[in-house]
Amino acid sequence: MPFVSSRSRLRRAVTAICGTSALLAPAALAGTGAAAAGEPLPGSAVGAGAVVTMTTAVVGSPGNPAVGVVPFTDAVYQSCADAPATLGDCLMVGGVGYPYQIGQFEVTVEQWVAFLNTADPNGRDPHGLYDETESSTLWPKYGQINFSSGAGAGRHYSVAYPQWADKPYGFADFLRAARFVNSLFNGRLLSTTTSTSGDFHYVSYRVELSPRTEDGMYDLARPDAARTRDSGFVLPSQDEWIKAAYYDPRGGGTYSYWKYPTNPGVFGDGEATAPHPTVLDPATGDVTNAATQPLASYHATGMPAPSWCPAQVRPQECSTVNPIGLDPRAYAEVYQGSLSTVGQARTTSPWGTLDQGGNAVEWTDTITAPPSGQNSKRVWRRLHGGISNASAYQMWPSAVGLQPQDNVFFNHTYPWLGIRIGVIGDLRPCPPR
Template identity: 50%
Template sequence: MATVGDPGNPSVGVWQVFKTLGTASTNVTLPPDNSTGIYKNCKAAPPSAPSCLTVGGVKDTYGIGEFAVTVSQYVTFLNTADPDGKNLRQLYEDNMNSTVWPQYGPINYASGSGVAPGQHYSVAYPEWAQKPFNFGDFRRGAEFVNSLFNGKVLSKTSSTSGTFKYVTYKVRLSPETERGMYDMSNETPTRTASTGFVLPSNDEWVKAAYYDPKHGGTDSYWVYPTGPFDQPNISVLNPTTGDVTNADKQPLATYNPNDPNSSVDTPGAPAGTAPTWCPSQAGPSCAKTFPADFPPGLNLAPLYMGNVSTVGQTKTPSPWGAYDMGGNVVEHTDSLAPQPPGYHFLRDWRYYHGGVANAPAYQVAIYGFGYFPGDPQLGRIYPWMGFRVGVIGDVK
């Protein structure tokens, strides 16, 4: 965990590029005149803003994952939480399987009398082990956190790297995932304890990604997790392993600079193409094979251009020493978002942040707040959603 200090730091007002109720042409409005979209408070935001959100102030020191939760870590969790492989809580779905979706499926499933308890789930190919888990949502993240919360801390080690401070926890996971930091029997679970492992809140996530304790940027906040003003360079990936091959091009992030599906590519995006790869074991049809229940007749290739890179290999830290907070997978927080106008049935809306390997730079920026309705039907076709773990209080 990267330690995030400077407790009681000021918040800022941030322009939200995603309209809660958009027009027929686009739901995205970038800040005017290439501005940062950061204001001392929301009263200082222009009246033309779609909406302004006050974010980033956190009263206590806390920890946030140096990296997003990896495929290997999620597989360990699956085999702990579901040793019989019955998948009663939908912690797994078929689109995660490399046979169903070769390019994006990181986790395979096996059943039958020959499979021992706790061995039903496995990393699809070795190349996936240290990639971010990419089919996350709030509920999967919360149950992962509950497994940590109810588990046993085997060791806790402090370290430093330059100016960054870290605490490394080694935890034996618990099979109890329905209760802990979050009571999953509630319709909208929230934190139940002041100490323990958590999904970061919106403020905690934003502070860890964008707040500069040295007070650079705009009112001490960066536009990107990789720097105060300029868009990062684009990762180039090994086409069969997903390893980053251009880490010397700093600052760097795994995102798509020129998304043909977007009418609002961020002005001034660096040259480059969507970072992508396919496991060599999947063969030459890897990028052309999609789940069988996808709607027929769609041109799917332009919709699925980017793929995730190995965690940490972009080597560009946030102001607090966390990596990949821009691009790769969008990360879920535990903060409830207001239900947008036009929706009349209760949904578990949560903020998520950070952009994805398939999307332009505006989604990597501080103003790229997204809302996720907790709809599993959306999650199963969007293979760029993950989460990272946080910690509050003194966990022992």
């Protein structure tokens, strides 16, 4: 990735993040301990941005070695020359030559609603940021966000039930994720705050979102949109995501890579050293067994998947009503796992991130070839992290998943697709006006 001089980089970063929106007020509504998101500011004009706080973990050790993985196999290799040829194609992953930052948490429903009301203040949704299957009416168990056509400008979208506010947004495709990043990139950076916890370093960015979503870090006029700047908010690349989740700068694990984002594990032992699965409060989705470490929200073999449904919904609706038309038995079999409150599993990666193992699978901006044997004009991207409805192997570094970036079917039917942002280069608050 090319870099420019520090002075030029700083100038471009300030230009990018300050955008053109005016600073209207210094305060945002407080959200969860994990993140904060604000409603459109009182008295603001249509299109003025809500304020969100995004906290990132600092990832250092630039120039770390990559590791070889064969997709979905229980091993890592010092190089692909060491991988058995019979296993299939090997990829070298996880090596990153520059410092960067990655979201400490997944993007929450509250943050996404703040973005929706900023990007689509009139409720017309020209860019497909919302689908009615995300509503609590059509999908009582998984519906996170409700839409009201009669609401005032900048207030058409709302968190379906309070319990959803601090859960990961779960209906993202890559294009939605890129638009969220562009809104951050084009927004106004109001303040940055640094903090430490043990060996981990964090930066919290307080940003007034921008309604400008079609360009910025990603030019979405291009189907194969890639990063257009060397400073700003991004979606992590596959290598950035894997390094933050698995690379141990202290040399733990195998070739300095953990098997899970929660603990070093032992490659080759199947699920024997997997983290413990979360247990969720059935009415709130809060993690109730955080004292049991290491911990992740996934579906452990032989155990029920972590699950909850908002207390406001009748149990029969939770177990039967779905937008796909599945009968209750098939619905119970296919849709078992639920998203848990971000950060409550408490188990950190080697760099201090939370929930990179389990909960929602997360998009990267890495473009990849379509599955073997397929001809596709669509753009495919890598995803990582496992989900609350999948087994432990989905949390391995070799779980290099891929999907079309615009998979509309998944938007309708897959409530575990999440977003974790990243930061490259240097960002500074906008000068006062």
